[in-house]
Amino acid sequence: MQKAKMVIDKEFKISEIDERVYGSFIEHMGRAVYGGIYEPEHKEADEQGFRKDVLELVKGLNVPIVRYPGGNMVSAYNWEDGVGPIDNRPRTLDLAWRTVETNQVGTNEFADWANKAGTDVMMAINLGTRGIDEARQFIEYCNHPGGSRWSDLRREHGYEEPHKIKTWCLGNEMDGPWQIGQKTAEEYGRLAKETAKAMRAVDPEIELVSCGSSGSGMPTFPEWEAVTLDHTYDEADYVSLHQYFGNQDNDSQNYLASTLELDRFINTVTSIADYIKAKKRSNKTLMLSFDEWNVWYHSTEQDKENAPWGTAPPILEDVYNFEDALLVGGILITFLKNADRVKMACMAQLVNVIAPIMTDNMGAAWKQTIYYPYMHASLFGRGVSLQPILSSPKMDTKDFTDVPYLDSAVVHNPENEEATIFIVNRHLSEDLRLDINVSSFEGYQLVEHIALEHEDLKAVNTSEKQEVQPYKNKETSLNMGSIEAKVNHASWNVIRLKKM
Template identity: 50%
Template structure:
């Protein structure tokens, strides 16, 4: 169906649900990369810095963004990181070379500072372990330092460093992207699977309830994709809770139609990993269901990064500071819809990253902080995309894309807050030029009125928010959205992200 005036339709029925949203679906990521930490979240001496050096203007935006779990300290950075370098008196911490991003790490910001940041931001720590250049012993030492109450050498060292109470880290990543040849300490699936299993088994001896994430493929384009997951899970299935997925998207060669359909690839990626997990579970005759941790995702113009020269061991250089357009924000919103549509298996997701580096929040050293275009879809999804996800099966107009073939112009999902009955519809119109009529049948949904229809769109697809014009792109109220006789009617602007809430 390709008619320009034909409506897109779906029906919502509370009897047909996908699953309950884990709040950690709205996680993010802080890596020692570029200016994410230094002059991003942490800048002693800044007019807005608190006594710990954390930028309170950034903290306010992080809270508004609604971030839950925050992954740290990497990323590629973690595979060469010594956690001991970032604890204790700052003046005694060593400077190190960071091989991942060819930078110098001062270690002025470390584990204690991160826990302070997460606590003030209202989030939960998600700690990544170095299984690239280190192993089981170092992971156990970090776990004891961070989580044991006291009475041992390492836990008493934490107390001496000023943290009497344990950090209570319950969510741990067993390394990062170790299938990638670029990773310091790159391993085969067999090597990594055995190391991850040994680490997981040992960590559970200290804390049986620790929640553990095994490394999946760095992306579905990796030549070992699926085979890597199968091999790793064969060794770790009964020892871990989740397996990771990473994916980034960008526009290629001006093919905007395919870019707007990027979520087609993300959903296929998720479903492929689910199939692999369940195949291994069946082979092992296990009743356990492995969860998915999509702990790196975003729009990222990686080709621009590869064209830039590497810094020469600079401190906190400006790296990967993409300035996002309204087009990027619409694709970004569609990726959020893809995650919600698979809430039954995607338990954790981390937007990479949080500040300055491919991020929804930007800062200037000594200056202001502001919201990128992608800030708004994330903040709205985190605020309203809670409760239970309902099944959405769209019928309506389609169009052709070079990368993904025939795709629907409408990409949508919906959630219901079972305490209040509020229904939220998240919808993206992928058409570059045409308004898309939307009709939503409400079966068994006691919706009485439209609370609001927020739209993120712009006549200029290249519009961005900048230091000079930080509110060039902001959401506006949609027009003509009505609810009558059990049907929601709306007009979705061309290339738009939409949030429609029903009381």
């Protein structure tokens, strides 16, 4: 058995972790809302129609922020259609997904759901078919206390107190040709800047996210970032990044190495932001919001069968397997290793649509395989991100060279006097004996070693059978400042320490 070594130290600090890196996303798309978080006829529905069984699974993830209401649909969405008496709301055509939107859930209902889930809202505004006026009216409706047209309308709708939504996205994927109201970089940059100024005039306390490229493979990338940030840098607090992963070629080893591309993407956007900072002689450092990310490739053929203009059809209901869970773990590790710049991230999405939580209409709710690394990172990854010094055997794959078998992130929580080591062994057949020097954590003891593994990379979870579940690895030990652990091939590992 080959060996690997790691050194972790309290002083090897990368950055304080913004808990919003464990955020998620609910779009009015498919069954994310209707049949997902909201199903008034379900036996688990509360007085507002929200599924309590889904809420419990969401709470289990300790999600700090949820992006809403899109996504692609926001680029032709009129927020006014989703407020006021529910019986008076129009049924509208969602051009992004070619469905009928009933508008039974809108801004106020989602704010209520977020309160029940213990999470904040990241609100996206329409900069596809709309602009400055609608955006400043929307934030007045949501955040202004009262005594004005739009804030008083909210109060008439039964919400006396403002929602105080802090984080706002200035549009979505505006360089994408699939987007309603696609913009050039110059068009978007000018519009986003002026919209941001108007929104801040209403509420100076908000945070704003400038829309980045739709992905690193876009022909507009990275020129889009350079041009748009030249306009929005002074007004925005973050620039958005979107990236999805897939194993279309069924090359699992190459698939698990693809987080190296994610790291390059982050570094490129960071470099562009810092170039604009230097160009403007600014003292502000722009942060990154990875507000769409996940595995997405299982369901594309299925979705072609959906007839247009249905209500809440099953769209992008990827059934995730075990290797997808390993990749999600690797993505989360990459975010933690870049915690100095990646301050927010939203797994897209939360329920049913490329999601860790699945439901049956009028039936059960259950955890997909990817639920577990997301849960572990969110629960145990709060505090300070540390830089591990890791020596691991390496391999080459189809698209990547010198890929370490092991990838790892370390989090220290000084308040709770806890430390957590997250590890993925992405090699498909090699187990490793890992020695971890933890001598700087004097007085800390081993709490547990949680592992997620399965002999079948394609194993999935269903409502009837949870094939992929974490277990406690009892073979790991801590003696004289050193952890000895066996890290099995193709496994996700969480090693927890606490000062006793």
